[in-house]
Amino acid sequence: MSENAFYAAFFFPAAAVVLVFFMKYVSDVLQARVRLGQDAAYRELSSKAVTAQTEVASALGQIQARLAAVGRVASRNFLTICLMKILTISDQRGLTPQAAEGWIR
Numbered sequence: 001m002s003e004n005a006f007y008a009a010f011f012f013p014a015a016a017v018v019l020v021f022f023m024k025y026v027s028d029v030l031q032a033r034v035r036l037g038q039d040a041a042y043r044e045l046s047s048k049a050v051t052a053q054t055e056v057a058s059a060l061g062q063i064q065a066r067l068a069a070v071g072r073v074a075s076r077n078f079l080t081i082c083l084m085k086i087l088t089i090s091d092q093r094g095l096t097p098q099a100a101e102g103w104i105r
Helices: 003-092 097-104
Strands: none
Touching: none
């Protein structure tokens, strides 16, 4: 075998091995860049989710406070309506407030 064929027999397989490892390295670098971009997007999404959750919790607190106020007003109105109904019925039957107090106790 000539000397050039001997060098070619070792060079081309060695070059192929180096080329395969180089392609694997480039693939790993590109995958790492993509992962880094995904991680940044995930961090941004999670921070937006935390902000939204905080806003929802604040709105829920306001709604609960308003609902409690409405409940207090509704119970006062209910008691007022019941008392007015009792007084109306007692007037229709000719009961005095003192007599009605005796029935209540």
